[in-house]
Amino acid sequence: MTLRVTNALHLGSPVDLLVTGERVTTLTPAGRQPAPAGCEVFDAGGLVLMPSFIDAHTHLREPGFEYKEDIASGLAAAAHGGFGAVMCMANTNPVNDAASVTRFMLDRARQSHPHGPRLYPVAAATAGLEGEAMSPLAELREAGCVAVSNDGRPVGNAELLRRIMEYAADLDLIFIDHCEDPHLARGWKMNEGAVSGLLGVKGQPVVGEAMQAARDIMLAEYLGLPVHIAHVSAKLTLDVIAWGKERGVRVSAETCPHYLLLDESAIDGYNTAAKVSPPLRTSRDREALRKALKDGLIDILVTDHAPHAPHEKETTLDEAPGGITGLDLALGLTWGLVCENVISEAELQRLWHHGPAEIFHLPRNDFAPGDPADFFLMDPDELWTPTPETLYSKSCNTPFLGQTLRGRVKHHWISGRRVV
Numbered sequence: 001m002t003l004r005v006t007n008a009l010h011l012g013s014p015v016d017l018l019v020t021g022e023r024v025t026t027l028t029p030a031g032r033q034p035a036p037a038g039c040e041v042f043d044a045g046g047l048v049l050m051p052s053f054i055d056a057h058t059h060l061r062e063p064g065f066e067y068k069e070d071i072a073s074g075l076a077a078a079a080h081g082g083f084g085a086v087m088c089m090a091n092t093n094p095v096n097d098a099a100s101v102t103r104f105m106l107d108r109a110r111q112s113h114p115h116g117p118r119l120y121p122v123a124a125a126t127a128g129l130e131g132e133a134m135s136p137l138a139e140l141r142e143a144g145c146v147a148v149s150n151d152g153r154p155v156g157n158a159e160l161l162r163r164i165m166e167y168a169a170d171l172d173l174i175f176i177d178h179c180e181d182p183h184l185a186r187g188w189k190m191n192e193g194a195v196s197g198l199l200g201v202k203g204q205p206v207v208g209e210a211m212q213a214a215r216d217i218m219l220a221e222y223l224g225l226p227v228h229i230a231h232v233s234a235k236l237t238l239d240v241i242a243w244g245k246e247r248g249v250r251v252s253a254e255t256c257p258h259y260l261l262l263d264e265s266a267i268d269g270y271n272t273a274a275k276v277s278p279p280l281r282t283s284r285d286r287e288a289l290r291k292a293l294k295d296g297l298i299d300i301l302v303t304d305h306a307p308h309a310p311h312e313k314e315t316t317l318d319e320a321p322g323g324i325t326g327l328d329l330a331l332g333l334t335w336g337l338v339c340e341n342v343i344s345e346a347e348l349q350r351l352w353h354h355g356p357a358e359i360f361h362l363p364r365n366d367f368a369p370g371d372p373a374d375f376f377l378m379d380p381d382e383l384w385t386p387t388p389e390t391l392y393s394k395s396c397n398t399p400f401l402g403q404t405l406r407g408r409v410k411h412h413w414i415s416g417r418r419v420v
């Protein structure tokens, strides 16, 4: 089957896209080539064309916590949010530390979304995420995992971490580290600083993140292996990553929309919707992260989509779990950064598509002949207000609820098939 998308805007220029089956045939300036006979024509009406985003860090909660989210609802949120591929973390119940769990996740994805978004499970680095014994990484790789992480339960034991990094590299799996010193960070509710002092709640200092990142980067250099630093929240961590990159260490890093748009003041008034791990930091950290998107210190954006049920978040700051949902809102939140000239449209595509495809060796769409036809059309000017009714995720624990966003996904194709 052949599809021709006409009258789309790509990086500011009007284009026509021709797709045959699951692949891109050509992307040409608008009106240059006549439509092949018999092809389906879709008039984009001036909407913006982008490659489907890839989210390298989500929590889909299935198996075990389906009341928060399941693979079907999480992938529905992904499809509507412009994501053609999603990497899901291992902190399910049971933990994804066995091939049977990976296969179960992939089966659930195939059943609920046979045409995508594609699901790429991340293997638990240690059995039960307990930080004691390494998971059977070879069988997890064989079952379909694309990366390894102990996300949510940082590995304190550096000797074990070394073996995980070595073993993962042998299997061509990227190690993703949630950097948090397990002792310094214990019992925290928010960033340690002026606001935690005012509220009288226990904070987590930025050194708790930065020193683990420094440990990982030193190990990566010593071993000559890659490491990926998850959800960077602090300027100090960026300084450490800059040091590693200058030395030629194969370190890559991600951050999330909430660290670019909010700071610790969002939690003032004991707002549990803004409690997240790692915590929102200061406005200085936020500005440094925005700059790091431009200069390449931050390689990719991720949502760290972390759904929680209302009864879990509607409690005290002490008891509420950390986490913000993100799949539905990521495009609207980060298109706002393009509108504000914080990043360019090309940088947005690099951060959400080309970067993660490269780091995790996933299919990549440069709109070149033969590339996977994973793309969406967005309205760059549509203003909309997220409410629980407009979100596809089962949970809506986001501090951006009720705020006006600019930019929304209107149509989405994965492998040449319309999914939205």
Ligand SMILES: [Zn+2]
Residues within 6 Å of the ligand: 151, 152, 178, 230, 231, 277, 278
């Ligand atoms: Zn994490």
